[in-house]
Amino acid sequence: MDLNQYMGMFLEESREHLQTLNSCVLELENAPDNLSVLGEIFRSAHTIKGMSATMGFTTIAELTHEMENILDMLRKSQLHANADIIDTIFKCVDTLEQLVESVATNSESVIDCKPLIGKLKALAKSESIQASVVEGKTENIGPQYSNIEFSETEIAVIKNAQDQGMQAYEVHIYLREGCLLKSARSYMVMNALDEIGEVIKTIPQVEDLEKEKFDLSFQAIIVTGCDGDKIQQTVLSISEIERAVAVLCVLPEVTVVQEKLEVIKTEALAVVPGNAAATVSSAVDKKNKSGQSVRVDIDKLDALLNLVGELVINKTRLEQIGLTHKLVDLVETIEQMDRVTTDLQSVVMKVRMVSVGQVFNRFPRMVRDLSHGLGKEINLIIQGEETELDRTVIDEIGDPLVHLLRNSIDHGIETPEERQAQGKNPIGEVRLIARYEGNNVIIMVEDDGKGINPEVIKGIAVKKGLITQADADKMDTNEAVKMVFLPGFSTAEVVTDVSGRGVGMDAVKNKIESLGGMVDVETKINEGSKFKIRLPLTLAIIQALLVNVSDEIYAIPLGSIDSTINIKSSDLKTVQNKEVILLRGQIIPIVRLANVLNIPETTQQQDELFIVIVHIGNLKAGVIVDNLIGQQEIVIKSLGKLLAGIKVIAGATILGNGQVALILDIASLI
């Protein structure tokens, strides 16, 4: 069988599951008793094992198999997730990542997993002795009350659920004879049960159900607020189910280990209440998402977007024909079409949108490793992961964010001792926040560390010859801090491997600007720094104002326009020989577009001037144009390789009459 055609799918899904593993293990580290997280880890590992075995990647399969053993013991509470185990699991995930990548690059795998597998085996063995003890205990209590054995944790969960007015049911499910896909049926049953409550145990175990290692019946223990009838109905709603019986599960009266159980119960109370409800809903959410999506090659989406772009151009052309020839019927029809194309465009745009969570996901793990390595304690807070950005932006935004986070962790957050000495919480806080702001998405990296000292920045900049001492003296705090974005600037006195190579911030700024965005920094000494990235939602179709300069037409992106005003030429003032205007008490520098664009000066002096007030961040400027044509939707086209990198031009677009108009790069005008 040719497996190559499945390769792409295998790689993509493996990466996805590894990502899930990473974030779930992190969660597990914080809440070692959370069974649903364990369940998810187990499922991901199991899927990777299955896929890799099918594809013939035995090393991956072998490693995941050993890992699964440990996870299974954790899940059955035969093992407690201590730091050693978590670290080992992380190592496994890292190794798996390397293995998967080596498969992707087609390089011979030279990664030796033996030590890791040995370690996993040792962990499993050392704990299995304890495990047998625990099992022994449950057996003592179990038999006479129920034919199902519960582990202590399971008992605790059931007890806890009962305290909350929920009940545990033992559901016996009997499949119809001749049922073909038994594992699929059992999976559907589990899904259905998951929606009305939480399945805490199945007999036989889930993986045996998946492998069809059961006859025609199986059992599940579910904790739910529904009654037995409801459970039976739910199960029977699935086809090929012969019969379902839900019996109230009676917990054995515990006398011998009562005391111990009490302890567990209180512990469980602390951990479980929120979790039980939350995990059920999150599990349902996930299922909804994965059930309805289709993987599409990004190239196809790009082609679709291009076609929609063409359609928009042609629509605009038709519109103009209708207007010039005064064809009322045509204009009306085009208005209809306009609505459709606008919808089509927004749908295509949305299809290409991806939530920033995809990028944010990998940061908790990175922050954990970095902070451990630096001996710092850091709490990473992520907000607004659901914020969506165009796919092309998402692909590019990862590296700049890594740089910013590394900087915050390495330079921003102090060591716990330093923090305590200053009366701060010894645990530093780094916040990664995404949100919408108009037509932009804002991503912020904030820390509550030591902030950036402008004097230090000035000193370094002078020392490195980036500015003169005289310049430095004139600079205000804001300007000084912005110098961190200058090429070849590094603030760390010692170059660490985490950050401080002096290429970071410069590269961050370039990358963000190449995406049509901006990055800004705010800082307060000893209170922290805030890096703010502003990105456009999409890169392909924008609203723009068309203007005339001499007989040429230029487009100014509407996003950077404040207002347009109409003034007398006598309103122009000069400050130090530079033209400015006074607008609502604000001095705004004037840019004569004709000069910037090397357009031969028109001899006729206009008395009335059209000025477009544009802004980039807090900077404003007034751009003098000859005439305003109007607002229009434009499709951004690149000028091609040959003309790339022209300073004042951001791109080109095709107007309704087929003519090419250039798009101004406002950032370079100010």
Next chain:
Amino acid sequence: MSEQTYSSGEIQLVVFKLGLEEYGVNILQVQEIKRITEITRVPHTPEYIKGVINLRGSVLPVIDLKIRLNLPQQVSTEDGRIIIVKVKEISVGMMVDAVSEVMTINEENIDSPNVVAGSVAANYLSGVGKLDNRLLILLNLETIIGIGQEPKPV
């Protein structure tokens, strides 16, 4: 690429006029020939870049060959055309005075451009073809388009 094609037996050329001289480019590099349409000037580019045109929805730079080759400027006529060529995945339009024909030439009849060595434009030529009484100047499109010597923003 140009060297190889010229040295393998016969080649087909698109022949066009710049002033009184006749020039040729390998037909395999020509994508299409277009009447001169509206060209949008692009500021801050070298003088020989005339601007950009719309070719069925994509934006294409256009080179004024006469400026590029240091030839005297003339008033453009009805015969003016834009030849769209593709070199190393880059498509570019070239403004010429007129496109006359497509002809086949044997590589034996192509001399090296050194015969005109010393002229400023020698760098842009790949050879001179002799055909009966006519001389065809063969262009080196890579240097004309400026691959490897991208126009610097002013």
